[in-house]
Amino acid sequence: MKLKNLKGTKDFFPAEQQIRNKVQRILEETFQRFSFMPLETPIICYYDLLASKYAGGDEILKEVYKLSDQGKRKLGLRYDLTVPFAKVIGMNQNLSMPFKRYEMGKVFRDGPIKTGRLREFTQCDVDVVGIQSMLAEAELMSMAFEVFEKLNLDVYISYNNRKLLFGILSSIGIRNDKINSVILALDKIEKVGFNGVRAELEEKKINSTTIDKFFDILNIDANNILDVLLENFQNSLITEGIEELKELNSFLNVLGLSDKVKLNPFLARGLDIYTGTVYEVFLSDNSIRSSIGGGGRYDKIIGAFLDDEKKYPAVGISFGLDVIYTALTMKDPANRKPIIDLLLIPLETEKNCLAIANNLRKAGIKVDIDMSGRKLNKVLNTANKNNIPYVIIVGENEIISNKVSIKIMATGEVKECEICDLENVLKEIMNSKR
Numbered sequence: 001m002k003l004k005n006l007k008g009t010k011d012f013f014p015a016e017q018q019i020r021n022k023v024q025r026i027l028e029e030t031f032q033r034f035s036f037m038p039l040e041t042p043i044i045c046y047y048d049l050l051a052s053k054y055a056g057g058d059e060i061l062k063e064v065y066k067l068s069d070q071g072k073r074k075l076g077l078r079y080d081l082t083v084p085f086a087k088v089i090g091m092n093q094n095l096s097m098p099f100k101r102y103e104m105g106k107v108f109r110d111g112p113i114k115t116g117r118l119r120e121f122t123q124c125d126v127d128v129v130g131i132q133s134m135l136a137e138a139e140l141m142s143m144a145f146e147v148f149e150k151l152n153l154d155v156y157i158s159y160n161n162r163k164l165l166f167g168i169l170s171s172i173g174i175r176n177d178k179i180n181s182v183i184l185a186l187d188k189i190e191k192v193g194f195n196g197v198r199a200e201l202e203e204k205k206i207n208s209t210t211i212d213k214f215f216d217i218l219n220i221d222a223n224n225i226l227d228v229l230l231e232n233f234q235n236s237l238i239t240e241g242i243e244e245l246k247e248l249n250s251f252l253n254v255l256g257l258s259d260k261v262k263l264n265p266f267l268a269r270g271l272d273i274y275t276g277t278v279y280e281v282f283l284s285d286n287s288i289r290s291s292i293g294g295g296g297r298y299d300k301i302i303g304a305f306l307d308d309e310k311k312y313p314a315v316g317i318s319f320g321l322d323v324i325y326t327a328l329t330m331k332d333p334a335n336r337k338p339i340i341d342l343l344l345i346p347l348e349t350e351k352n353c354l355a356i357a358n359n360l361r362k363a364g365i366k367v368d369i370d371m372s373g374r375k376l377n378k379v380l381n382t383a384n385k386n387n388i389p390y391v392i393i394v395g396e397n398e399i400i401s402n403k404v405s406i407k408i409m410a411t412g413e414v415k416e417c418e419i420c421d422l423e424n425v426l427k428e429i430m431n432s433k434r
Contacts, residue, residue, distance in 0.1 A: 008119025039101040041084035047074040063109040077108040081125040097130030127316030138251035159279035160267035164241030186266035347395035
């Protein structure tokens with residue numbers, strides 16, 4: 001048997017996983033500071049849940065991994081974390097509202113592979129149910145900017161309202177049977193540019209006059225676009241979408257985020273579940289053209305699952321761990337903190353090193369003991385290769401004198417100290433290097 005990974009999956013080695021863990025820690029800390037609480041849902045779902053017309057829609061169903069169990073029940077691997085979350089709310093209607101949760105977990109899509117997108121990938125989702133106000137969207141967008149600021153990634157958020165989009169398309173004469181197809185093309189403006197979208201619309205037999213109308217709208221001054229649309233299009237969906245966008249803009253202005261967001265009247269996000277606000281996060285330098293986060297409002301999915309008249313206003317945002325990881329490593333591949341702080345190399349002093357390491361670990365210092373038995377120069381070379389910042393060689397003389405020499409690998413500098421004072425000296429050196 002040839003050992004290989006399934007296409008679209010990969011193994012993450014320690015140096016890679018360390019960065020991914022850092023991203024998850026920053027996300028989790030930020031989520032909790034915004035009062036979102038953790039939740040975990042099953043990876044395997046009933047296929048009927050995933051295939052519901054109120055879930056992801058036809059496009060996403062093409063990418064669902066299907067399977068069955070021994071009872072011949074039709075199952076599938078979840079393709080996002082939103083549908084399982086909607087299921088949780090539907091099954092637990094006694095939950096106190098608003099209900100705010102975050103979840104980090106694997107999702108699966110048998111779709112195209114590209115930079116930052118695999119077929120097995122990790123999503124980090126934040127959702128709130130029970131808030132109708134655009135205040136919920138503003139808070140999620142504010143949280144997204146805080147996350148990427150901590151990750152040192154410069155981003156902007158492109159946003160829209162699906163009501164506005166549907167109203168515009170209807171008003172300029174797009175037939176109902178073509179609306180979803182046209183939306184999928186227009187949704188790619190940030191990724192493939194105007195020319196790419198124009199070419200795709202032409203393939204869909206949209207006439208050039210209608211295409212020109214699309215781009216005329218995109219060329220309207222961002223500061224006046226909502227007023228211009230309101231003046232030129234008489235449609236109840238457009239009116240409602242603009243009212244919601246203006247409410248959202250008022251909150252974004254209070255948060256000082258107006259210059260970090262871009263209104264794109266043709267942004268839709270591919271999934272059919274969205275009913276109002278939609279947004280996507282992009283890198284400002286366009287080093288990755290696809291979004292690195294996104295979400296929106298989905299007010300109908302929970303009530304539709306339950307087939308009741310009750311309203312369940314819901315909105316969320318998803319962060320793609322894998323594409324964020326790719327963005328970080330593209331920005332600075334060498335920016336990886338060492339997995340450990342200190343390597344102890346015993347020269348027939350294994351028990352002494354074990355005791356030293358035990359004390360240092362209790363103090364929060366990450367310590368490894370070389371157990372390879374290799375020659376000293378080879379151990380030091382490996383330490384260098386692994387970016388281990390500090391090394392101490394512990395022989396009988398060090399034990400007798402109760403003194404060790406800390407080698408700072410980056411500079412070759414050596415600092416001597418007593419073993420009993422090693423913790424304090426190491427912390428002092430480590431703090432000075434930060």
